[in-house]
Amino acid sequence: MNRLLITILIFCTFAQLIFSQEGNETEIPSESDSLKTNLRQSGVIMQDSLFEKKKVINPLAPSKAAFYSAAIPGLGQIYNKRYWKVPIVWGAIGGSVYAYTWNNNNYRRFRTAFIRRKAGFTDDEFFDLNGDNLATDPPDLDDGDLENQQERFQEDRDLWLVVSIALYALNIVDANVDAHLKQFNIDDNLSFDFEPYLDLNPITNNPNYGMALTIKF
Template sequence: MKLLFVLLLFFSSAVLAQETELPEKFKNDSTLMLKVKDTVHSPRKAALLSLAPGGGQIYNHIAMPKGKKKAFWKIPIIYAGLGFTGYKAIQNQLLQKELKEEFMFREENGEINLQKYAQYDAQGVLTLFEEARRSRDLMIFAFIAVYGLNILDAHVEAHFVNFDISRDLSISLSPRMHDFRTPGLALSFNFR
């Protein structure tokens, strides 16, 4: 019985610790445990949802107030970046494999395997192989960078979902004399 009371007290304090207001009809009922929805927009959740590309941007877009929705347009750019870099990485991998087979065939048999590489000698094929490998590695790093920027963008933009940019916020810079001898500048912030 004491354990039940302690657990009830713990869970009720955890629910009430969230800064959300209960409806009037539930305020006086102490036995009712109401699961209160968390209304805070989480940058961590936006970053985790961005593990599926564009998920964090959609989460941020839905949470923004009506006039400030702007996160949705980034999703096609993310998928275009991932698609292009992924396609080029695969294309360069296939080219590298083809050039490796051509080089190995020339080393074993002493003749040309594919006619499109007939104009190159063995060293030329090896140089093309190295260029294809370098391009493939670069595209893999670009793919990882686009994917990482997707997550970073969702995380950073989640911080600005409830950012107030009303006209009541102001900053002013004015000249000022310090100790009636030293000129200086005064910086004032207004948060009304």
């Protein structure tokens, strides 16, 4: 009888402990349970400052900029929003074209006078530069002078033609390269991580050691 009473008391004690623990868990939820509930309801939001700014890459931008500069010098710089380059482009190309035109006009003047002088005429603008109207006097610029001036202006004209073409091509190259460089990531958040590297060879199962360089942007 005593053994039976002792057994009943032990069973009741264990039952009371089990029910009390279940009641405590129901009434007071633990922090881990509340955290799991919050995670199921709202989820986790992680924001990395390195990826806040997403830069859109346009692969056709360099071609467009080059095409615009080829059509109208300086227009590619405007497309790239490099407005300060536009006066430089216009001044360089415009100045070289003006120099070419000026030398070409002088070349034509001396060439026309030289041809007329060889034909026996003395009414060209370089025959009497002093304005003394003395036809018997020797010309102020003789045939040799006209020929030398003609050749000098011809050489300068050809030189400025080459310069104009080079500046025009440089304008196109500048617009194309500038459009390329604008799309490079030069953010201050660029960083890299240098850490040990360990891998197992799948065939020999031997470890391979090394260093891994990871660029983060």
